[in-house]
Amino acid sequence: MTQVTELQHVDGRPLTDDELAGLDAYWRAANYLSVGQIYLLDNPLLREPLAEEHVKPRLLGHWGTTPGLNLLYAHLNRVIRARELDALFVTGPGHGGPGLVANSYLEGTYSEVYPYIGSDEQGLQRLFRQFSFPGGIPSHVAPETPGSIHEGGELGYSLVHAYGAAFDNPDLLVVCVVGDGEAETGPLAASWHSTKFLDPARDGAVLPVLHLNGYKIANPTVLARIPDDELGALLRGYGYRPYLVAGDDPAEVHQLLAATLDRATDEIAEIQRAAREGGDTTRPEWPMIVLRTPKGWTGPKEVDGVPVEGTFRSHQVPLAATRTNPEHRAMLETWLRSYRPEELFDAEGALRPELRALAPTGERRMSATPHANGGLLLRDLELPDFRDYAVDVPSPGCATSEAMTELGRFLRDVVAANPSTFRVMGPDETASNRLGAVLEQTDRTWLGTTLPGDEHLAPDGRVMEVLSEHLCQGWLEGYLLTGRHGVFNCYEAFIHIVDSMLNQHAKWLKVTRDIPWRRPIASLNYLLSSHVWRQDHNGFSHQDPGFIDHVVNKKAEIVRVYLPPDTNTLLSVGDHCLRSRDYVNVVVAGKQPALTYLTMDEAIAHCTRGLGIWEWASNTDGEPDVVLACAGDIPTLETLAAADLLRTHLPELKVRVVNVVDLMRLQPDSEHPHGLSDREFDALFTSDKPVIFAYHGYPWLIHRLTYRRTNHANIHVRGYKEEGTTTTPFDMVMLNDLDRFHLVIDTIDRTPSLGVRAAGLRQRMVDARLAARLYTREHGEDDPAIAGWTWPGRAGGAAPEGDH
Amino acid sequence: MTQVTELQHVDGRPLTDDELAGLDAYWRAANYLSVGQIYLLDNPLLREPLAEEHVKPRLLGHWGTTPGLNLLYAHLNRVIRARELDALFVTGPGHGGPGLVANSYLEGTYSEVYPYIGSDEQGLQRLFRQFSFPGGIPSHVAPETPGSIHEGGELGYSLVHAYGAAFDNPDLLVVCVVGDGEAETGPLAASWHSTKFLDPARDGAVLPVLHLNGYKIANPTVLARIPDDELGALLRGYGYRPYLVAGDDPAEVHQLLAATLDRATDEIAEIQRAAREGGDTTRPEWPMIVLRTPKGWTGPKEVDGVPVEGTFRSHQVPLAATRTNPEHRAMLETWLRSYRPEELFDAEGALRPELRALAPTGERRMSATPHANGGLLLRDLELPDFRDYAVDVPSPGCATSEAMTELGRFLRDVVAANPSTFRVMGPDETASNRLGAVLEQTDRTWLGTTLPGDEHLAPDGRVMEVLSEHLCQGWLEGYLLTGRHGVFNCYEAFIHIVDSMLNQHAKWLKVTRDIPWRRPIASLNYLLSSHVWRQDHNGFSHQDPGFIDHVVNKKAEIVRVYLPPDTNTLLSVGDHCLRSRDYVNVVVAGKQPALTYLTMDEAIAHCTRGLGIWEWASNTDGEPDVVLACAGDIPTLETLAAADLLRTHLPELKVRVVNVVDLMRLQPDSEHPHGLSDREFDALFTSDKPVIFAYHGYPWLIHRLTYRRTNHANIHVRGYKEEGTTTTPFDMVMLNDLDRFHLVIDTIDRTPSLGVRAAGLRQRMVDARLAARLYTREHGEDDPAIAGWTWPGRAGGAAPEGDH
């Protein structure tokens, strides 16, 4: 039994009457501008009675959440000025776009970046008209909104973004509004635990504000309908000290919120002092705020006989028929006038100076903080020369190495050279994905308790491991969006968990490309290992190469997919990705010991081209009879083994081996900036010869990328066709007809001249598959003659070992 | 301030010495069988000294979690017998497969379903050998495992599955082991709140057991490294009464766990009694257990000088080199013998009868409960005749209706006719997706507090709304897997949130098809509305039609995608989906008022064919000059408007309009069971005429489905190319070149004979696009002449209204 406090209240009335009046006026101004955006085409200061033509024909937007956002924003301005804080505002309920646009406009930032929207009546009219209007701005806190790193369209990621922004920003306060509906999502529910990964000495602070307005779209919210005790317990269980600010009387709430924000910022300052000066390394109990005010506060109380303010009905547009229904229009006018615009704006339509003075200035304005435009702060990484990490490749296909292990060494030194701008994220797989070398240089971030025997845990570790792909992704997004760099390593199959987060990030990048004041940020780099072909421990549930397909649906300018076949190519690709900007880079590479093919110089040339003929594996310099194409480490291995078989058993067959590292090269240049011209493509893949394409993922993707090519009808793709279980590596490729023997069979079947001549070889290949399967059933492992295959004519390499 | 209890301990030592000894022996037997599966090829009872050839060459599996699972399982058996419970075991750490297989074997179920694995020494040897062995069984708690509805491969869904199983199963106790690593995931973190959606009167009980073994793969877990107070607060905040069972002395832990399980099951019985007999409708505080025992308990304490038992190093295979390293092998032998197999199994190798008697019998065995093989319990839905919900279609394309509203009426009556076997899930969008009619019949499930003014909330509501797509999906999966039916309605864009859950469910279905004793279950039905083309309120972040692409990568036998163009087709498709088994059905349909085209009889014929020529929209019965194909409601509208334009301005052009409802019809019949034969395809789409295909989603998908067709080179697809914002419906289609004017332009550009002749019309179409855009910029809405278009020669329908 312990004595605990549930939700705490802060006593005290810190605001003078003037301060209170000022804050309230500022809030009214923001509310006025928000309602104006949702409803008005014209007459922005209500200088005339509101007429039909002043109202938008389509009313699109969300009012309900907005007064709460505006309230908090106004109060934060006071705190920022009083304490000279650098603050960033993350809006969970991003559908409250009008509120954030309003505040940015009140602070002057909006007119700075969009001079067309000035600080006068005309500017106001334009501000109103453009909102959710064709050719105007989106309804959400989108990339177009100054001060935003978070659109809040797909709910659930506000808090994880906030933490990502706070990492390595010791002087930043990130205030994060979490919708009580949003709080029901899985990613948000997991995000609270980020307290165990935030170092008070090195990182900034996050102040979560749970916006308990009680409702989501059409339902109450779970957290609004559990007793205070339970809510308090939950939030304390998450590691916070929660303060409740509740009420529906503005004057009361102003005092309470001001007192609570003072307390919270005091506590944060004290936590940081204790950690930074006092050397206190224990995990602090961070303050947070529960803001319980009515949804749609200050809006219409009742419409058409049903309550609206304080209910779910205020979520979108409380008055729906303001154009056609004069009564609704009159209510709208009353509502707008209730904010007393004449007290807020001067004759020109500019915010009165005494109100303007309530906002911070310059980069202290939350709408103008450079942290929300991370590209402004972005500095190139200090990169060691990746060539120094090259493995020796005496001749192709004879020696083995672990590609991820070598990349781990490179990343270790990237961490060392960039001690506060680069992080490695992963769901507890950094070591098992063989990136363990980074732990020679740094630890895993850990603010939980530690025990003797713990390894590599420290508050200031730079490897972030948590069993939540959502948190890994969200932290990294927040970190990148505020101008830093990083890598997310993950099992290939489970990266689908963040499909929808990737969507939103790719959309963000796409839109920012057309916003001149948004500066490029570092790319989002995925390092997918433990891929579909080597799930020896796990089996079918861990086999899914479809993330590539998902990513390729995003805008071509944004996405890059790399399938390096060996260690040196992985190093070259890795270096390239870390230097790039505004992309989503997906790199898929195995972690097991595997054959190496290219020296570093060859690897660089190959990666620069993105694909190319491997002359040493081909037996013709001229026109081939068949092209064996491959993309991915395992398909490359099987293709080379197939080429070996063909060269041995059908020496007269002219075989060309083409390896593809940069998958986007396959697309036409009209579709993707990396795309090959048709001329180049035809030269490599011929315009009439069979192409047997061994691909890492779902085979259809290759068709989707190449269907416009001259020779498409001759391209036969093998890949993963959703067949798998817990079995040996070679059995896996056989299950999907991607094995060397089947590639030989495919070659025979697709090369017109071979049909009859090669029937004997074909049959031997069928038998070889059966024998290989039988071997696994008897011995529980692959035939060493298969597993230990190396490119012939060379000293044999060690047989690749099993998975761990 | 309140007095609260943190993690509680239950005092009492309920077990007699004999009971304790029996339980411990049973536990040892399960542990022995688990280690045997991971390591042994032969010598299963250690009748000889352990030799190299007795050990598997590849050691693949996970030991760490297994002793905890086995401990709990043994104790549950006692409780089940004592209280005659029906229980289902859901294993979060599904990598503990050996434990569940072991228990199923000990209970005899395994040999019943796999007679090849008998209850004797040979059976034991086969049991051991097959595990994680080529041609054998997977390492996880897979579909192959009797008693499982949950593989636990991708972590995070155990608790939500458990709740799904408990709904409408008043006599079922679902015991759910949650890994402490798994508990870090977003979906799991959200799942705890399912207490607010479980009706103690109508539903069964879920007993969560948080398996606090302290570690995940290579790291400690968050929940293991926060103080007990904090953990207790968290779990109480989630709505539970948590009991701690902690220790590393088996005898002590046995007593504690037994006492705690007795308490928990007592409390559950009392909660249910109060609700069912006492009419207590308040949300109860459900008991749960925190089981804190060492990871890899009873395994090697130390290996090669480093601690293993009780650390992350026990996660997979504690002794890695048992084949090559005699010292490791000796340790393995000691470990195995520590369970004293000679006391557990008789001379034949069968479990001794006194131990066998400790397990329940028949369907009370958790490995044999029919709830884990839901198809056994599945009953057809009682379906009203969907034709009764038909809308009147006097002539094609002249009247409007809201397809989802009509479907809502049908679903309302499905709910009424199936009061305990059908549920509707959705993330707070059931009303906004226009399915509101179901609320005339039932309420939303809600155990939270209620306030005056609340609408349609009740503990026994059959509509489940929570702002978590993960919970909607997981509840429904659990519900279906235990033999019931349901529908998940969701915004199209945000269904990507559950991409990876869909993967796992589709994999489960695929595997069960090859397991004779698994019986078919009801299909997983997605109803995706608020689709990409009508995000009027929201914009770019809400626009993503890629879920279809994702689903289509799954096994063809499993997936079905329907794009009904109007109300009657939606009704027909909806009925069809609710009758189907073992599929994933994706239905995409708009919620706005839209034109109707087909009478119910026509709709049934069209949906049965899956696609077809719309004669009334075509102007030729013979060979066309161009085929206008369409799939999806908005593309269909634009295609028909384009056909109208072509017929008016190029009357001599022979136009055929083909509408596709069942997308899988486009694939070759060799690829998908619904696929059209090439002959049929060529007849519909011609073998040489241009096909202008207006498609709902990403255009590449149509190419991926049709690249093998004769006429593929002539298929020109328009669809969503990731261009969007908050704008009008027609502006959206224009942004993506899917509008009627552009389809006319495409027709002109692709029809060889038209180039010169139609240049004037082409230019008028370009101008029409500009004019349409300009209209939106000026008026904020679409030109009524465009928005109000109807199929000509008929009375004009009402202009479709805007989105809400």
Ligand SMILES: Cc1ncc(C[n+]2csc(CCOP(=O)(O)OP(=O)(O)O)c2C)c(N)n1
């Ligand atoms: C993941 C996701 N699912 C569904 C929606 C649809 N949606 C938009 S707003 C909203 C309700 C949000 O409620 P809350 O977070 O409480 O915000 P507020 O009450 O402040 O508006 C929902 C469900 C969404 N935006 N994202």
Ligand SMILES: Cc1ncc(C[n+]2csc(CCOP(=O)(O)OP(=O)(O)O)c2C)c(N)n1
């Ligand atoms: C979503 C997901 N991410 C990553 C993994 C890889 N993985 C497998 S087991 C495991 C650790 C699980 O820890 P816990 O839940 O505590 O289970 P236990 O300790 O009982 O083994 C991880 C991260 C996974 N299976 N699923």
Ligand SMILES: [Mg+2]
């Ligand atoms: Mg809310």
Ligand SMILES: [Mg+2]
């Ligand atoms: Mg664990």
